[in-house]
Amino acid sequence: MSLHPPSFEELAQKFERELYLTCYGVLGHREDAADALQETMLRAWRGFKGFRGEAQWRTWFHRIAVNTCIDMLRKRRPAASLDAMQEEGFDPGDTRVSVSGELEEAERKRLLREAIGRLDEKDRVLIVLRDVRGLSYEELAKVLRLPEGTIKSRLSRAREHLKKILSADAELFGFRDVNKSERRAKR
Amino acid sequence: MTCTEFERLLDQREPDGQTKQEMQRHADTCGHCRLLLELRALDQDEKVPETASTQWKAAVRTEKAKTEAKRRSGFWNSRAMAPVLAAAAILVAVIALRQPIADLGGRQTVPLSTVSNEEVRPAGTEAPTPEAARTGMPAAAPKLMAVATASPLDFGPGSAPREEAPEEAAEADEMPMFALGAMRNESGADALISGADAEYEETAFMSACDSAAVEDEIGTQPFTLVWVSETPAEAANTLLQAIGQPEIDVDMEESGACLSLAVSRENVSAFLKALETAGCDPLPAETDLPWDEEGVCRLELMIEKGGTDR
Numbered sequence: 001m002s003l004h005p006p007s008f009e010e011l012a013q014k015f016e017r018e019l020y021l022t023c024y025g026v027l028g029h030r031e032d033a034a035d036a037l038q039e040t041m042l043r044a045w046r047g048f049k050g051f052r053g054e055a056q057w058r059t060w061f062h063r064i065a066v067n068t069c070i071d072m073l074r075k076r077r078p079a080a081s082l083d084a085m086q087e088e089g090f091d092p093g094d095t096r097v098s099v100s101g102e103l104e105e106a107e108r109k110r111l112l113r114e115a116i117g118r119l120d121e122k123d124r125v126l127i128v129l130r131d132v133r134g135l136s137y138e139e140l141a142k143v144l145r146l147p148e149g150t151i152k153s154r155l156s157r158a159r160e161h162l163k164k165i166l167s168a169d170a171e172l173f174g175f176r177d178v179n180k181s182e183r184r185a186k187r
Numbered sequence: 188m189t190c191t192e193f194e195r196l197l198d199q200r201e202p203d204g205q206t207k208q209e210m211q212r213h214a215d216t217c218g219h220c221r222l223l224l225e226l227r228a229l230d231q232d233e234k235v236p237e238t239a240s241t242q243w244k245a246a247v248r249t250e251k252a253k254t255e256a257k258r259r260s261g262f263w264n265s266r267a268m269a270p271v272l273a274a275a276a277i278l279v280a281v282i283a284l285r286q287p288i289a290d291l292g293g294r295q296t297v298p299l300s301t302v303s304n305e306e307v308r309p310a311g312t313e314a315p316t317p318e319a320a321r322t323g324m325p326a327a328a329p330k331l332m333a334v335a336t337a338s339p340l341d342f343g344p345g346s347a348p349r350e351e352a353p354e355e356a357a358e359a360d361e362m363p364m365f366a367l368g369a370m371r372n373e374s375g376a377d378a379l380i381s382g383a384d385a386e387y388e389e390t391a392f393m394s395a396c397d398s399a400a401v402e403d404e405i406g407t408q409p410f411t412l413v414w415v416s417e418t419p420a421e422a423a424n425t426l427l428q429a430i431g432q433p434e435i436d437v438d439m440e441e442s443g444a445c446l447s448l449a450v451s452r453e454n455v456s457a458f459l460k461a462l463e464t465a466g467c468d469p470l471p472a473e474t475d476l477p478w479d480e481e482g483v484c485r486l487e488l489m490i491e492k493g494g495t496d497r
Contacts, residue, residue, distance in 0.1 A: 012247070020235045034239035041243040042250055067485075109229060131226040134198060145432060145449065163222065 008048045011057055012041055018058075018133065019065045025128035026069040028117040036072055040065040059142040062135065066125055066143060073121050115165040123158035130155055188213040193220045197227055412467070412488045422465070426488065429461035430454045452482045 006014075019040055024033035043064050116127055129135045129143065130151075141148045193213050196202055202210065214221040416422040424434045430450050450458050455473055463470050476484040 008247075012243075016240060016243075017235050020239060021230045021233055024233065025230070030236065030239075034236060034242055037235075037239055038243040038246050042246055045247050045250060108225065112225060112229060127226070131223055132229050134227060136198065147433065159219075159222075163219075166222070 006057075008045055011061070012044065015058065015061045019061055022062060022065050022128060022133055023069055025113075025116065025132050026066070026121075026124055027072060028113060032072060036065065036068050039072075040068045043068065056142075059139050062129070062139070062143045063145075066129070070121055070125070111166070115162055118165050119158065119161055122154070123161050126151070126155045126158045127162055131159070190217060190220055193217075194223060197223060412462075412486060414465070414488065423488065425465065426458065426461050429457045448486045448488055450476070450484045450486060452478075455484070 016037070020033055020037045023036035023040065024030060027033050027036055040061070044061055047064070116124055116132075119127065125144070126140075129140055130137075135143065137148045137151055140146075140151050144151065146154075188209055190213075193210060196206060196210055199206075210220075210224070214224050414422050426448070427434055430448065431454055432448070455476070459470065459473065476486070478484050
């Protein structure tokens, strides 16, 4: 047990990777994640005060990061989303490569990130914080200031939304389609 | 293994080899759990780019330096320092001119700008006075002495002590807390909930208010409330109860906090009533709050320990 409260720099360094990955998960772009990390750290420093337990610092930092990312998402022009672009005729094409297991794994990750990026901001935050970053339900409840029961039910819905998006790539992700005839029609 | 067990094991730091195998066997037959496994492994190989790390550290350093500079200038501009600065400025002027106090009486004040060219001899064209010879002062010294006899307000720009400062500072000290909050509102807080007549020390906490409302765009920055309270946990819980949120930990008594609140249309009236009871000033109207498309308003509540509650 340390005999003095940690400095801001010590804590920020400790949580740097977690926060960066949370921002990357929510925003989907490394450059945006770097900007969000900077803004998160600035906001955190400005509000840094006093001593809290270790667990409280983690949720406190994450709360700031989530709010920062939500602010950035809301600033983004709607046309930047993949759905909006596709509505305007953009076809991302089929870039799947299944030559080797490694490439397929990389492709799966890419598609997962893309699918997460197509979720609305609330679903996205839940999936990133719980399923990607591994925050506990208790921590999530503190970060999002929602009861655990609400978190669980919303997370369940978010996962269903994610599966629905991923079902378009059923060969890779193996979910049963919600509507098989739609999938046949796309081909 | 059930899916619930699988998710519980996923949260374990380092499951043993056998557990990992069981989890893999389950994931091979369950698409849902395989997805959870893949999501958890998504960031495995990701690192923080060096530039991202450098970027935030530089930004925090700059912010620290700005805060420190502001704190120092606040000290120098404080009520206590103004008379000291004024006395120091006068002393410097007197020492520089080396004019005995007795000789100052009866001289006419001549603002520097009204001295005509004919009255000023080019430097070096007149015999140096004994004092000038001793001190090395240029021949223009007599003109400066005339100015020096004037009241401090006649000094040239940039050299006058700020006689306005003591009055401004006195005004600030005499202001009740709400008015002081109104001054701060210009730099950041949207509203202030506070105990009155409190001695308040500017801290990094307040600089958070400066930055919290940088952007005016509704919905981009949450509406910021600042609450100075002797019992910050109690203050926060009053508002949280009003919006049906669970209470916060009592250890916030020690340090204060920044809370993010989400208020819905259903509970905004109760929330505003709680703010009004607490003495929020100015009390925001429902239409002032940044509502999103789902009828939720996000607010930042900054609670600082201090002051005297009503």
